[in-house]
Amino acid sequence: MHEIEPYYRWLHLYNPAEDERSPFHGKEYNYDLYSENIYGYYIDPAWDFMGSETLYLKILYASYDEGYAIIEFIGEWNDTINNDIMHLKRNVIEALLHEGVNKFILIGENIFNFHGSDDCYYEEWFEEVEEGWIAAVNFPEFVQDELKNFNVDSFVNMGGSLQIDKWRTLSPQRFFLLVDQLIQRRISLY
Template sequence: MHTITPYERWNQYYNSSYDDRSPFAGKEYNYDLYSENIYGYYIDPAWDFFGSETLYIKILFADYDRGFAVMEMIGEWNDAINNDIMQLKRNIIEHMIDFGVNKFALVGENIMNFHGSDDCYYEEWFDDVEDGWIAGVNFKDFVIDEMKNYNIDNYINMSGSLQIEKWRTLPPLRFFEVVNSLIARRLAI
């Protein structure tokens, strides 16, 4: 797992440690020291801890004028034991909502497993974004299936056209436009 790094090409457009409004503002990274791990497997130091022992994130891009953020995730999303959604909601999402973000794209191709509980925090998050949306991009099929078992798909748009295979070829604003138009089409149906 230590070889899986957060997507780096957008660093020229955004860096969460340089963003005064980011929950990770001012964070200093030591790329020579691998200290964080998931189940004993070290992960790249660029991933950010937000309160979960098994799930880490990286805010790849945030645009407060347009009200959107892109977050990449790695690990096991475990609501049953660690209540990861509560940690994510309270420590990251609410902070970003306070600065006007109401559109969230979660890149989930490095989420290795999902263990659900109830959907209360997802519902709360969905209600908090009002005119915005939450999109799960490139989640693995078995993770999507498990999330659907807990009705998470009522709150996070995922699968189908949101399996954007070549998302890394897009600059962040173009990526936002693609996801936003896909969500708009879904809502129009």
């Protein structure tokens, strides 16, 4: 697990440690020391702690002018024991919402499991994005099934066309425009 790094090819375009509006502003990374772990397995030092022992993330890109953020995750999303959605919502999402972000792309390729609870924080987040949206991209199918079992799909767009294998070949702007187009297409169908 220590070999799974957050996507780093956009780092020259956006660095959350250098962004004064980021919840991770000022963080210093020691790439020689593996200190964070999930269930005893060390993870790459580039991942950011958000308050959960089992779920880490990296804000890959944020555009405050256009109101979107791209966030990658690693670990087990556990709302049952660790209340991960509360940590995510309170420690990361609320800071971004405060800065005008209302469109969230969540990349879940490295989510190994999901344990749900109630959907209150998801509903709260959904209501706070107002004209925006929340998109779960590349979450494994079995994780999507579990999210659906807990009604999370009522608040987070997932599956189907949001399984975008080529996202790493795109610039952050083009990736956002693609996801936005897919979401708008879904909205127009309803």
